[in-house]
Amino acid sequence: MSAVLVDMPETVAPATTKAIAPSKGGRPWTFYVLAMLFALYVLALYGPMFCIYILSFQDIRGGLVFPMKGQSMHWFVDLFTQVRTGDVKGSFDRSIKLAVIVTIITVVVSFLAGLGFRKRFRGDTAVFYMMIGSLVAPGLVLGLGTGLLFQALGLNASWYTSALGAQLSWTLPFGVLVMFAVMSRFDHVWEEAAYDLGASRWQSIRLVMIPVLAPGLVAVALFGFTLSYDEFARSLQTAGSLNTLPLEIWSMTLNVTSPSLYALGTVTTIVSFIVIGASLGSIVLIQKKRGSRTKG
Amino acid sequence: MQPSPNPSRANIAGWLYVSPLIAVLLPFFVAPILVVLAASFFATDGFGGLTPGFTLASYVEVLHSTLTLKLYLATIKFTALTWIFTLIIGFFVAYFLVFHVRNQLLAIGLFLLCTVPFWTSNIIRMISWIPLLGKEGLINQALLGMGVIRQPLEVLLFSDLAVVIAYVHQLTIFMIVPIFNSMARIDKKLIEAAIDAGASRFDIMRLIVVPMSKSGIALGTIFVVSIVMGDFFVVKVMSGGGSASVVSAFYEDIGVLQYPTAAASAVLLTLVLVAIVSLILRTVDIRQEITR
Numbered sequence: 001m002s003a004v005l006v007d008m009p010e011t012v013a014p015a016t017t018k019a020i021a022p023s024k025g026g027r028p029w030t031f032y033v034l035a036m037l038f039a040l041y042v043l044a045l046y047g048p049m050f051c052i053y054i055l056s057f058q059d060i061r062g063g064l065v066f067p068m069k070g071q072s073m074h075w076f077v078d079l080f081t082q083v084r085t086g087d088v089k090g091s092f093d094r095s096i097k098l099a100v101i102v103t104i105i106t107v108v109v110s111f112l113a114g115l116g117f118r119k120r121f122r123g124d125t126a127v128f129y130m131m132i133g134s135l136v137a138p139g140l141v142l143g144l145g146t147g148l149l150f151q152a153l154g155l156n157a158s159w160y161t162s163a164l165g166a167q168l169s170w171t172l173p174f175g176v177l178v179m180f181a182v183m184s185r186f187d188h189v190w191e192e193a194a195y196d197l198g199a200s201r202w203q204s205i206r207l208v209m210i211p212v213l214a215p216g217l218v219a220v221a222l223f224g225f226t227l228s229y230d231e232f233a234r235s236l237q238t239a240g241s242l243n244t245l246p247l248e249i250w251s252m253t254l255n256v257t258s259p260s261l262y263a264l265g266t267v268t269t270i271v272s273f274i275v276i277g278a279s280l281g282s283i284v285l286i287q288k289k290r291g292s293r294t295k296g
Numbered sequence: 297m298q299p300s301p302n303p304s305r306a307n308i309a310g311w312l313y314v315s316p317l318i319a320v321l322l323p324f325f326v327a328p329i330l331v332v333l334a335a336s337f338f339a340t341d342g343f344g345g346l347t348p349g350f351t352l353a354s355y356v357e358v359l360h361s362t363l364t365l366k367l368y369l370a371t372i373k374f375t376a377l378t379w380i381f382t383l384i385i386g387f388f389v390a391y392f393l394v395f396h397v398r399n400q401l402l403a404i405g406l407f408l409l410c411t412v413p414f415w416t417s418n419i420i421r422m423i424s425w426i427p428l429l430g431k432e433g434l435i436n437q438a439l440l441g442m443g444v445i446r447q448p449l450e451v452l453l454f455s456d457l458a459v460v461i462a463y464v465h466q467l468t469i470f471m472i473v474p475i476f477n478s479m480a481r482i483d484k485k486l487i488e489a490a491i492d493a494g495a496s497r498f499d500i501m502r503l504i505v506v507p508m509s510k511s512g513i514a515l516g517t518i519f520v521v522s523i524v525m526g527d528f529f530v531v532k533v534m535s536g537g538g539s540a541s542v543v544s545a546f547y548e549d550i551g552v553l554q555y556p557t558a559a560a561s562a563v564l565l566t567l568v569l570v571a572i573v574s575l576i577l578r579t580v581d582i583r584q585e586i587t588r
Contacts, residue, residue, distance in 0.1 A: 134321055140546065230418060265424065
């Protein structure tokens with residue numbers, strides 16, 4: 001990074017009083033332009049999503065586009081009772097279960113890997129790049145490979161074996177990357193103090209590291225749950241005969257042309273929002289508790 | 297990184313800590329890649345049965361077909377367009393949050409606002425463009441209402457345009473987060489010093505902000521490029537079947553049980569991807585960047 005400073009030409013010019021420093025003085029015109037861009041970005045980010053939530057509350061005459069035709073919960077009832085929309089209930093159930101299992105494994109394995117990567121060890125770069133490879137590899141290709149592997153070994157592909165593994169190959173690299181960010185803010189003094197007071201390795205992890213790192217671990221859990229719950233490409237060839245929810249949505253996009261599809265979108269997004277809200281809420285709560293404790 | 301008193305003990309401890317990670321990645325990343333590599337050399341009976349052996353027939357078939365070239369050109373087109381738009385939007389959104397929003401808490405709040413959709417379903421976010429871009433969608437209705445057009449535009453949905461819109465919608469966050477991270481580390485004093493030395497706003501951007509965000513841009517680029525090149529469902533759904541990419545063709549191949557051809561095409565794609573990613577990695581030490 002310091003090389004950048006060296007590269008800078010040594011220009012000597014009279015100091016200016018104009019407010020071109022964004023952090024000081026009056027707002028430069030760029031502020032307003034960029035604020036506009038930001039607002040447009042957020043609008044484009046959320047706007048379309050809110051369109052389908054609104055459209056999912058139409059009544060039986062409803063179509064895929066505006067204007068709204070009546071208001072009812074018809075398409076939500078339709079979603080969970082009709083056979084033609086597929087096994088939504090079952091896939092919903094499976095996806096939640098799978099996401100919980102993936103979350104638990106992701107938190108534990110990422111935490112341990114985060115501890116391991118704090119110190120250099122022989123071969124750590126190879127492990128690191130294996131992880132990056134698992135992150136950037138095309139999901140469908142990995143899924144096909146996993147499917148063929150299970151076939152070759154004579155194992156049955158199912159959501160709790162092959163799809164579980166395939167999803168972990170996606171959530172774990174994310175989890176470990178988040179752990180890196182979390183660990184880089186961890187002060188080693190805490191851990192050394194624990195050792196000085198006679199703590200064993202396990203005690204220092206359980207009584208010092210886990211409580212201090214708790215908000216970061218919640219963040220890892222959030223990644224684990226949501227990435228698994230929405231995972232599609234890697235599950236497609238590995239889920240076996242029973243669908244997970246994103247696979248169900250995928251098959252619906254290909255053959256259902258009613259607001260049922262939007263209703264499913266609304267339901268699954270509500271679940272995501274609950275999980276995101278609970279995670280962010282508990283992080284804030286942990287931080288607040290700490291703040292009040294240090295004050296008192 | 298702390299120096300360890302006993303290197304061999306540190307090695308054992310390190311490996312013990314990462315062993316669960318390796319225990320997942322070996323069977324579910326390394327092995328599947330090797331299986332696909334092996335399958336690309338196998339022969340097929342055309343009904344999904346694989347005959348172990350060694351033949352380059354699948355590669356010859358893939359490399360000889362003009363379709364391959366077309367698919368790669370289409371994929372590169374989508375990747376390049378998505379990359380440019382996500383980079384421009386992501387860079388300026390991050391710049392706005394880091395340098396223009398003065399209240400730190402507000403900046404973090406706005407940053408979270410950008411990241412929330414990342415944790416929701418991609419497929420749902422993709423189909424949410426249908427009520428907007430469709431033939432009877434909001435944009436056409438608005439344009440018709442204003443009298444700008446007489447006929448509804450049909451190129452909005454189920455076209456290459458829709459594909460790029462969906463990609464940019466999904467992937468800009470992958471640019472914002474790493475660029476935001478590297479920009480947040482820029483010492484504000486540096487910029488003040490540059491102003492005192494008479495640098496213009498453009499100079500600050502060109503000589504300080506862009507060079508010091510380079511690692512964030514590189515990380516974001518790796519994410520965006522690898523996701524677009526590995527994607528098939530956005531292309532399939534948003535183009536309405538009109539366009540194809542390397543992986544969507546791969547998907548069709550699997551559908552008709554052409555495993556060796558699909559595998560050969562996947563191996564080639566992976567090689568291209570590895571080449572691009574390692575080219576980017578030469579400009580930035582990703583590990584040092586992340587762990588620091």
